Amino acid sequence: MNDKQQKASAYWKENVRYLFILLGIWFAVSYGAGILFKEALDSIQIGGFKLGFWFAQQGSIYVFVILIFVYVRLMNKLDKKYGYDE
Template sequence: MKKNNAKAYWKENIRYVLILLAIWFMVSYGAGILFKEALNEIKWGGFKLGFWFAQQGAMYVFVVIIFVYVRLMNKLDKKYGYDK
């Protein structure tokens, strides 16, 4: 039973990691490089939005992702009894 619990825990953990990395990839690579021209039509704080994402936005999103991951892992630890 404990081994099945551990397998389910890691399966869910890896799923969270992959989803969060995909979001970070879309923001950093997608918004900063692929969609830069379209985003540059929008201004954000006096700067073109594509430039902003390439220079700062991806870092902000990464920090938010860290906090989201911590929150998800705390819930996951509680769910599987690893919070003790």
């Protein structure tokens, strides 16, 4: 394997690691807060709505949008690290 292939392989390995971590966070928030811990979160209210309901309806969407921006930032850093930025 030449240097260019090793660099590309390391780049994609790191990229996939970021994807799994961020998707894991999104899954934990959407499934965990919206379904598994709904009963416990319902004791807290935000704007008159129970927090478990809020996470199921809105919170997971907000977290997903935030994770998109985090992913963009991570990928920009990764591109610079491996010299793929233009």
